[in-house]
Amino acid sequence: MCTRCDNPAHLPTDESATGHTRRAVVAGSAALASTALLPSTASAQANGIPAVGYAVDALNAPLKPFSFTRRNLRADDILIDIQFAGICHSDIHTVNGDWGALAYKMVPGHEILGRVAAVGSSVSRFKVGDYAGVGCLVDSCGRCEYCRKGMEPYCEQGATFTYNSKDRYGANTQGGYANRIVVKDSFAIRISERANMAATTPLLCAGITTFSPMEHWKVEKGQKVGLVGMGGLGHVAVKLFKDRGADVTVFTTSPGKVADARRFGASEAVLWSDKAAFGRMKRQFDYILSTVPQPFDVNPFLELLTIDGTMTTVGVFAPLTPGVNGANLVQGRRALTGSWIGGIAETQAVIDHCVERGITADVEIIPITRVNEAYKRVVSKDVRYRYVIDMSTLRA
Template sequence: MTTPVAAYAAPAAKAPLERTTIERREVGAYDVLIDIKFAGICHSDIHQVREGWGEAIFPMVPGHEIAGIVTEVGSAVTGFKAGDRVGVGCMVDSCRECENCKAGQEQYCVQGNVPTYNGVGRDGEPTYGGYSQKIVVDENYVVRIPDGLPLDTAAPLLCAGITLYSPLKRFGAGPGRKVAIVGLGGLGHMGVKIAHALGAEVTVLSQSLRKKDDGLKLGADHYYATSDPKTFEELAGTFDLIVSTVSAPLDLGAYLSLLKTHGTLANVGAPEEPVSLNLFSVIGGGKSLAGSMIGGIAETQEMLDFCAAHGIGAEIELIAASEINEAYERVLASDVRYRFVIDAATI
């Protein structure tokens, strides 16, 4: 038997979100019922509500930065109990059988993972995300939020945090390494915090110096404006790793020129339109152009434990659900420092 749950949904592409009621499935043997306390607003929510990344499923309940409390567990659940502090990120299932799933890289499931929203579950029903009061998720796709992390500032870690932690770890950010973060927004500010905690020398590359004071407080050692052509002259051949968090097309050649020999430019921002590249930008210097998409479940738990150990949470602005549409416009205007989080009690 399904359970009616209050939520905020977009009824159609590009339509404002509105309060509605959705049905959550019955708690199965391996399921966890979570009372959602907070849900972050990710730029990808806006891309999908507005079909910027292609055709989508409506009505759509966005939200894949979910923090809450377990209120019920299925009969076969072993990892969680009522009262546990938990999180749900960008996926709620995968095939579990392919080489990527078996390697703990469920986000790269060969058959395609089941996204937390704008997806179709194994039961054939559309998935609805965290802009709601409750969610039912298989325990294998739920992570534990350590006691040291407040739930509101922990919620954005379930996407923004793991999206930056994974490439920073994969490409060796640490002591003796020079790392640049492109963009100081919801993703970028987490990149600065995590790269600093990993021990790297951190530079922010932002369009302007408007957020310089913030960047330095968050842990950056240096801060440069990319609107100044001198930046690219001065920093040529400087970095071991650059992580781009921006969702607008970049001049990739210009950023690749900032890498050392064998350096890597890793992209986690996803522009809606294609970008062009002169391959000599990577051939010269043996450089790598890479991508990264969130992280697996085990790595997400590792990230949360790392953030708890280093006192890292997102910088947030807590809002009521009635402010979601306004928040979307402010995200598009870069008018948030640095992540909107919905208080689910207001849904």
């Protein structure tokens, strides 16, 4: 069992063979933190904070080791030594160009957890040694209607995303497949020391992405809900639905996931190919959440909604094919909706809730050298259920 995260599936590398012990890493972080609240040397001010990670420099290219710099700490920044980084399907979409061209040589990763190594002079929410997380966002304007409501992803001036984005100063953002990150303290998430760190890391995206629509559409105890697609996001959604007291049915294309769905709390698991099951379930569901990352036919699922039922998709950013049959909406007064990620306050809320309730992602922990293999396995649905990179395996 891993002594860092208490995960029995994690078999860490032989530290003695590498010469990099956990004690040495902690000591190094402490030394960095104790030098000053802000970098003070002329070279640090001129060149930024050295960092290493894995980056991609062309669409569909493999990730490779990459040296770069993080900005020097501003007064409201914190420096996090990254311990774990989750692999989200969004990372793969971005690397493959599904959502547009790469803006620059890019380090992916927006499920990031580690320990605070240094803090800016005005930071009060964190101290050196605290656990902290970073999700999909690292900044927003902070002044528009949506930012003031805690809905930073919908910022009228455009949110700054953790990677493949420009920050407010024109610099490129780089994600969490790296040894450290600098972020505004107001966009960092506090992580309790009681958390299972590796298994909590995916909740910074998978947790908030599924929790936010449940909150918005007020999923509650006793409702009959459906979950379409049980991968990295979906398996977390089942646990969150169950925790709310909902009666959950999982719809999956993978026969091998049926038993897992029940283990996570679903009362039933149905294969997409089971037309008889779809027939008997018509007009039964109050709410259906889809985490499927590719366009698919939503019409058979709309027919499962009761009158005034709602279906929400969080994974598809492309046109739905085939199109929506309007009769499936009009004749049941049903709604087909979408949801993105949640704001920072809501992300903090789901992390706190999951730690308190013992809700975690099921993870496979891998060294950074297996990241390209992991990408292929995610696409082929060969992961149970979220890859998390042990960043101690990244050597400077």
